[in-house]
Each structure stands twice: as structure tokens, then as C-alpha cells.
Amino acid sequence: MAKMQNPDAQMEIIKKNTVEIIQEEELLNKLKKAYDNESPLTCKLGFDPSAPDLHLGHAVVLHKIRDFQDLGHEAVIILGDFTGRIGDPTGRSQTRKQLSEEEVMNNAQTYKEQVYKILQPDKTRLVFNSEWLSKFNFVDVINLSSKYTVARMMEREDFNRRYQEGHSICIHEFFYPLMQGYDSIAIEADIELGATEQKFNILMGRHLQKEYGQEPQVALTMPILTGTDGVQKMSKSLGNYIGITEPPEDIYGKIMSIPDEIMPEYYHLASGLPTTEIENVKSELESGNLHPRDAKMKLARQIVTIYYGNNEATEAEKHFQRVVQQKELPEEIPQVKLKQNEWGSSANIIKVLKVTELASSNSEARRLVKQGGIKVNGKKINSIEEEIELNNDTLIQAGKRRFAQLVVE
Secondary structure (H helix, E strand, O other): OOOOOOHHHHHHHHHOOOOEEEOHHHHHHHHHHHHHHOOOOEEEEEEOOOOOOOEHHHHHHHHHHHHHHHOOOEEEEEEOOOHHHOOOOOOOOOOOOOOOHHHHHHHHHHHHHHHHHOOOHHHEEEEEOHHHHOOOOHHHHHHHHOOOOHHHHOOOHHHHHHHHOOOOOOHHHHHHHHHHHHHHHHHOOOEEEEEHHHHHHHHHHHHHHHHOOOOOOEEEEEOOOEOOOOOOEOOOOOOOOOEOOOOHHHHHHHHHHOOHHHHHHHHHHHOOOOHHHHHHHHHHHHHOOOOHHHHHHHHHHHHHHHHHOHHHHHHHHHHHHHHHHOOOOOOOOOEEEEOHHHHOOEEEHHHHHHHOOOOOOHHHHHHHHHOOOEEEOOEEOOOOOOEEEOOOOOEEEEOOOEEEEEEEO
16 A cells, blocks of 8 residues: 555645544544554445435535545445445425335446446445345344434434424434444445535444444535526426436536536536636636636536546537537437328427437426426427427437437338
8 A cells, every 4th residue: 555645744635625524533543543553534425216216415525525535535336235225315395205225236336337437446345234224133223222212313404304394203213324424334444425415424433433432423514506597406396406327418518507606616526626626717707707607518528637638528519519519500400200100290209309318207307308308309398298200300408419310200
């Protein structure tokens, strides 16, 4: 293992963009011990695979744990195949729908593939928490639940709000933070990272480690990235997300669509650029020497480069300039073949959006139509009930950047 940087230098890197470290002195002591012993710290980050894709919001924390890897420490990514069957109640106004084992495992597989876009494989352990949680008997469950009180659990903001508003709270939801906290015991975590909304869950791990006789982990929280709507947090369910495995031109185009006022946030949390360069961009914007469009193009190009490389970023920019700025059609439009005897002469727009893969689900297709984002042969579709003609001249456009050409056989 390469020689680590001294603990003070490590702290400077770790503290960049972080919201809170509990406790900072403990973290420094852990870093000193690791430095003296040339032994890496175990840095925990958990994901419940409740949806199949990781987005830029997830990447904020992933890039921070990559910082720890670059400093010589080990990342343990816990895929919550067991906790995912309950679902994290954080920020929820009602009980989550429980996922099947098959749904969870399918989503977990995509997470395993995507985290290596950011993390170093040789310094990453991927583990499923069913490895230890599925072995619990009822005595173990009783013992674990005895380590925390209902009164303390009800201090949690989302539980308290639901109780005050008369919404039901199922008993199994209380087990979620306990189970997630036990993960820290299972891997003997030194540090746990997460978004600010995960503070309660991370502190639960810290509490349980003390109860089970382990040295408590340090809690490190990161900011929550605002979604492309500029209002709510980035979320797949809200449709305001940018997936890290989306096509480069889609990532580029979505970055170009964000409101100007949240651009500095994206520069700080998603660009990976040095602070001095980011501050220079902000200064140029404030002085009027840099147009917001050009600053956003620089941001979009940088983010695409992180996940796909410089060549793909250049092509994505050319695509944006040609299709959006110059309002030309792309050089290559995907063709989707339909059999006339199976489809007939017309079909509902929702069904067509699914088969052309311009929408990943019926709900996304309906949302795109309702937002006015779908055109067929240049005409905007205004109703989810609309039937469109199926022929070789049918060109479907979703948003400003995605197209599909029907080929009817």
C-alpha cells in the first residue's frame, strides 16, 4: 500500500463539500491511527436497491467515498437486499410498498455495475446485508430491538410528523434503522457516509456499535443535490434526475436544462473540478464576462467526461448544438420496427413510447405527455389517450434530444 498523506492533509480533502462530521476529533484520531499503523479505515456506504439506476444525487456521496479510497482507505458498499424489502422510511409520509426479492436483486445487480464508474474496484468491497440479517432468529431480533427506545425512535422527524398527522406507522418500519445500523456492526465500520437526510440512520449505527462493544463509527453527511427542476431533491420517482449511465447526449442535455440559479451547486457537488477553478467560473459569471449558457456548457461537458470520457463529451456537445441550438435532426435516428399485422394502423401514444424506449415505463410516458414533451412529426401530443398513425413517416420526439423513427413492415 502506498504511503498515506498525513492526517491533517487528509482532513482537508475529506471536509470539502461535507455538511457535518460527528465527531471531527474522532475522525482525526482514526486517521492518525490508520496513518501510524499503515492500516486503511473501513468506510461504509449503503444503498437500498429500490430503483434500478444511480443518479448524480447518489454520486455526490460516491465521489466522497472515492476521496477516501484515493487517500488509501477501503470502501464497503452495502447493497441492502434485506433492508430494501422494508424500504427506508426517511422522508416518507406513508409506509413504502415492499419490494419482492426478485425486484431487489435485479436492481442490486445494476448498482454493482454502476458504482465502478466512480469507485476503484481494488479498494471496494460489495456486500449484501442479507449475509448477516437473514441469519437472525427471533431472539436476535428481540435483543437488537432492546437497544433503542420507542421515545427515541419517535424523535425521528418523519415518524413524528406521521404520528401527529394521524398517518399509520407500521412496526416493521421501526426495524429499518435498527437493521441498517446493525450493518455497521457486521462490517466494523470506522466511518459511515450518507446524505444529510440519512443522519438518523447513520447515528443509529454509531449508537448500536457502542451497545455491542465496538468503537463507534464517525458519521459524515453530504449535501442533497437539487433535481433538474431546481426545486426538489434529485429523485427518479420525481422525474428530475440525471442517471450516471444515461446516454452522454442525454446527460449533457439535462445539465443544459437546469435553472441558472442551481448551476453553482452542480459545479461544487457534481463537476469534480478544483475549488479554485469553480470560484473562477462563479467570479466570471458575476462580472458578466462569462455567459450562463457557456458556463453551463462547460459544466455539462465536464460531467459527461467524468462518466464517459472526453471524446464522448465532445460528441454530446456537438449533438446538443446541432439538435437543440440549431434545431436540426440528429445524424442518426434509431429505427424501431413494428409488424403491421400485430400493431394495425394506429396505436396509443403511451404504448408507442414504451416500445420505442423513449420512456422506460407507462408512468414516465404519461408524465412526458402531460408535460408537453412529446411530438409526433413535429406536432405536440396533448393527451395520453391519443392514437397515432403507424407508418414509415412517423417520427417521434421526446423532449429536445431523443428521437425514434418507426419502420412498419
